[in-house]
Amino acid sequence: MKALERWYDVERSRDPAALEALLxxxxxxxxxxxxxxxxxxxxxxxxxxxAMEVLGNEHFRYVGEWRSEHGAILEFTTRLGGVEVNGVDMLTFDETNRQITEFKVMLRPAKALEAVGMAMMAALGR
Known part of the structure; x- marks a missing residue:
């Protein structure tokens, strides 16, 4: 199974061992x-x-996907409290397409960035 399909499995299952193997x-x-x-x-x-703890609630949905030979951009939407969050996950894969070598996240609007930032800091502190 290629890295992108494995990412979707990890996102759904939240399996730490599968995430570790994917990275x-x-x-x-x-x-x-x-x-x-x-x-x-x-x-x-x-x-x-x-991030999965903070953003991966019942509102989380991937709504767009763009693939290249060694990467993918996944657009998502979710809600955090009363704030609508729109973002992209930019994944880069190794030369075998089996592991993620880089994971970049971008968010909008500014209100969402602030809310997610505060929630992420709290989650990382636990």
Whole structure:
């Protein structure tokens, strides 16, 4: 199974072992409230686990998908409290298309960015 299909499985199941196996050991996470890229499987896993906790509620839906040879852009919508969140997950895969080497998240509008940022910091603190 290719990395994108494996990501969809992880997003649905929230299986930590499957997420760990999907992430390249040198994976990079780039988030909308972070000043620098976060490097390594463990830290990328921590951010993605927190993001799934914060954003992955009953309102979460992927609404668009664009693929390339070694990557994909997934547009999503969700709601956090009373705030509508629109964003994209930009995934880059290794040369075998088996692992994620980079995971970049972008969010809008500004109100959503602020709400997600505060919720992410709380989730990462737990």
């Amino acid at each position: 390249h050991p040198d994976a990079i996470f780039i988030g909308p409230i972070l000043h620098t890229p976060q490097r390594g499987r463990a830290v990328t896993m921590a951010y993605l686990t927190a």
